Amino acid sequence: MATRATRFQWLILFGFLTGCLSRPPLHVQTLAFESVAAPSAHGALGNQRVVCIRPLRVAAPFDNRSLIYRVGDFSYSADPYAEFLESPADSLRPPIRSWMRQSDLFQTVIEPGSALRPNTMAEITVLELYGDYRDPRNPAAVLTLQFAMLTAPEGIPEKLAFEKEYSRRILLTKRTPDALMSGWKDALNQILVQFGSDLRGLDSVPGS
Numbered sequence: 394m395a396t397r398a399t400r401f402q403w404l405i406l407f408g409f410l411t412g413c414l415s416r417p418p419l420h421v422q423t424l425a426f427e428s429v430a431a432p433s434a435h436g437a438l439g440n441q442r443v444v445c446i447r448p449l450r451v452a453a454p455f456d457n458r459s460l461i462y463r464v465g466d467f468s469y470s471a472d473p474y475a476e477f478l479e480s481p482a483d484s485l486r487p488p489i490r491s492w493m494r495q496s497d498l499f500q501t502v503i504e505p506g507s508a509l510r511p512n513t514m515a516e517i518t519v520l521e522l523y524g525d526y527r528d529p530r531n532p533a534a535v536l537t538l539q540f541a542m543l544t545a546p547e548g549i550p551e552k553l554a555f556e557k558e559y560s561r562r563i564l565l566t567k568r569t570p571d572a573l574m575s576g577w578k579d580a581l582n583q584i585l586v587q588f589g590s591d592l593r594g595l596d597s598v599p600g601s
Contacts, residue, residue, distance in 0.1 A: 420474070421473075421474050421475070421476060422474060422475045422476075422570050423476060423477070423478050424460075424475065424476070424477060424478065424570055424571075424574050425477065425478040425479070425484055426484050426485055426487070426488045426574070426577070426578065426581070427488065427578055428487070428488050428491045428492075429488045429489075429491070429492050429578065429581055429582045429585055430492075430495065430582075431491075431492045431493075431494075431495035431496040431585070431589070441500060441512070442498065442499045442500055442512065442513050443499070443500050443501055443503065443509065443510070443511045443512050443513060444493065444499050444501075444502050444503070444511055444513040444514070444515050444542075445502075445503050445504070445505060445507070445511035445513070445514055445515070445545075445548075446486065446489070446490055446493070446502065446515045446517065447505065447514060447515065447516050447517075448482060448486075448505075449481075449482035449483075449485055449486050449489075449517050449518070449519060450482065450516075450517075450518045450519065451480075451481045451482050451518075451519040451522065452518065452519060452520050452521070454469055454471075455481060455519060455521065455522040455523060456480070456481060456482070457471055457481070458476040458477045458479075458480060458481070459471040459472050459473065459475070459476045460472040460475045460476065460477075460523075460524065460570055460573060461522065461523040461524070462523060462524045462525075462526045463523050463524070463525045463526060463527060463535070464526055464527060465527060466527070469523065472570070475570035481519060481522055482519065485517075485519060485581070488581065489517065489581075489585070490502055492585050493515075496589055498589055498592050498593070498596075499513075510547060510548040511545055511548055512544065512545055512546060512548075513542060513543065513544060513545055513554075514542070514543040514545045514550050515540065515541070515542055515543075516540075516541040516542075516543065517538060517539070517540055517541075518538070518539040518541075519536075519537070519538060520537040520538065520539055520558065520560075521535050521536060521537035521560065522535070522536055522537075522577070523535050524565075524568070524573045524576075525562070526568060529568075531564060532564070532565040532567075532568045532572075532573075533562050533563060533564050533565060533576065534562070534563045534565060534573050534575075534576025534577045534579070534580055535560075535561075535562050535580075536560070536561050536563075536577050536580035536581060536584065537558065537559065537560040537561075538558070538559050538560075538581075538584055539556070539557070539558045539559075540555070540556065540557055540558075540559070540588055541553060541555070541556045542554045542555040542556070542592075554595075555591070555592065555595055557588070557591060559584040559587055559588060560584075561579075561580035561581075561583050561584055562580070563576035563577075563579045563580050564576075
């Protein structure tokens, strides 16, 4: 009797283990930001500005490869099945750099360590990067960036020439990682357009 019971228990355990092992592995979706097109050049407004973009900084808890969702006023959740291809900082830097290179605001955009000396340093901080899912009927992509532009004669940062924080909230049609990435792209585009407009205004001020 005990032998039969033991065999039965082993059969149950074997079935459970083989059932678990036969399940397909969980699929993790990997995402990346697309390039954001800059508006057509209007002239060489910033043709003397050689800018170097410093490594982006990302505030916690958004400095995580997993997509972050806000699920309560004080609570956030990391998605174990959707993540950035690289860190959020490394994911956002290429489209921002590409936009700056396409714009008419800079003579050129260089990498840290370039043989070319910058005369301007750009410091960009990601203050918010999350999907706001507190209201199931109105999911939204939230992105907040802070831009600081410093004059850098001889490549050495000297003084703050411009600083501003930009925040955008884009409503989503679906609560999916793809929809969230699309919302972030729209938010980034709007922020960069406003940033460019503000820099043009700064350039038009005599003595700026």
